[in-house]
Amino acid sequence: MSYTARIQYIISSLIKRGGVTLAEIADEFEISTRQACRDIEQLRDQMGAPIEYSRAERRYILTRDWSSYTNLDDNMVILASYFRSLIGQLPLSETVIREVEETFLSSLTRNAAALMDKVIYRAPSISFPNYSVFSVVTEALTKSQCIRITYTNFSKETSERTVEPLRLVNYEASWYIIAFDHKRQQVRKFHLSRIREAKLLPDKKTFSDRGLSFDDSFGIFTTGKREEYTIRFSSRLTEDVSRIVWHKEQRIERFEDGSFLLHVPASTPYELITLVLTYAPYARPVSPESFVEEYRKRVEEINATLHDDEVN
Numbered sequence: 001m002s003y004t005a006r007i008q009y010i011i012s013s014l015i016k017r018g019g020v021t022l023a024e025i026a027d028e029f030e031i032s033t034r035q036a037c038r039d040i041e042q043l044r045d046q047m048g049a050p051i052e053y054s055r056a057e058r059r060y061i062l063t064r065d066w067s068s069y070t071n072l073d074d075n076m077v078i079l080a081s082y083f084r085s086l087i088g089q090l091p092l093s094e095t096v097i098r099e100v101e102e103t104f105l106s107s108l109t110r111n112a113a114a115l116m117d118k119v120i121y122r123a124p125s126i127s128f129p130n131y132s133v134f135s136v137v138t139e140a141l142t143k144s145q146c147i148r149i150t151y152t153n154f155s156k157e158t159s160e161r162t163v164e165p166l167r168l169v170n171y172e173a174s175w176y177i178i179a180f181d182h183k184r185q186q187v188r189k190f191h192l193s194r195i196r197e198a199k200l201l202p203d204k205k206t207f208s209d210r211g212l213s214f215d216d217s218f219g220i221f222t223t224g225k226r227e228e229y230t231i232r233f234s235s236r237l238t239e240d241v242s243r244i245v246w247h248k249e250q251r252i253e254r255f256e257d258g259s260f261l262l263h264v265p266a267s268t269p270y271e272l273i274t275l276v277l278t279y280a281p282y283a284r285p286v287s288p289e290s291f292v293e294e295y296r297k298r299v300e301e302i303n304a305t306l307h308d309d310e311v312n
């Protein structure tokens with residue numbers, strides 16, 4: 001098994017069993033005790049593990065709490081289950097899938113690997129791009145060249161654009177290109193499925209994205225102004241929703257009645273509106289006011305559409 005699996009085993013033994021010996025590591029992975037000792041040293045030097053050898057216990061132990069790694073083995077099981085679910089959706093041969101799985105699963109400890117047939121993870125659906133367009137974009141990114149695209153926007157208007165691809169992003173099962181648009185002289189977002197044709201140009205990229213900060217706020221990557229957005233969830237959703245990590249910098253504010261506020265950084269309200277609608281009527285936007293107003297407009301549009309359908 002791999003170095004990653006050995007590190008997981010050592011950490012798990014230190015935390016859950018109170019310690020580990022070099023002989024135990026060597027026997028588990030069929031390596032030398034010298035290699036096991038190097039693994040311990042790397043944990044101390046590279047990961048700051050508070051490990052010392054206890055002469056009284058004749059094994060390595062933790063000298064203080066190292067709780068940030070308590071669930072490493074469990075998290076690897078979750079990651080492996082998610083990975084297996086995703087790769088199973090790809091249009092690959094069984095031989096290729098099996099080889100990739102074996103390579104990835106070799107990073108698990110024996111205990112974690114034994115769980116894989118008993119853990120089922122239903123990953124989100126994968127969207128498959130138009131590969132003729134996708135390949136042109138990836139080639140442009142590799143060679144730092146421009147591309148010419150035929151693009152149809154949301155209003156069904158078609159235009160020809162010369163763009164410089166900067167990033168290729170998959171968000172909520174849709175592919176997007178973040179690119180510098182020569183016509184607009186701006187960094188724009190293009191939905192890959194709306195690109196009817198793409199052609200690689202000999203022109204080299206001129207826009208430097210070195211100083212461009214791609215926002216990591218909630219939703220698809222943007223370069224807009226980032227601020228805090230707040231959603232209130234009813235107590236009826238506390239158990240279902242409060243444990244979901246919507247964003248790595250989120251804050252959850254709980255109240256005595258069981259309701260809670262979700263605070264997340266975002267640049268635009270649109271993806272958050274979709275989130276609120278998913279849990280309506282037990283969720284509602286709180287701030288900023290532009291978020292509340294945009295949500296109100298979306299609800300009015302939905303109601304108007306339903307009314308038109310009833311009339312017709």
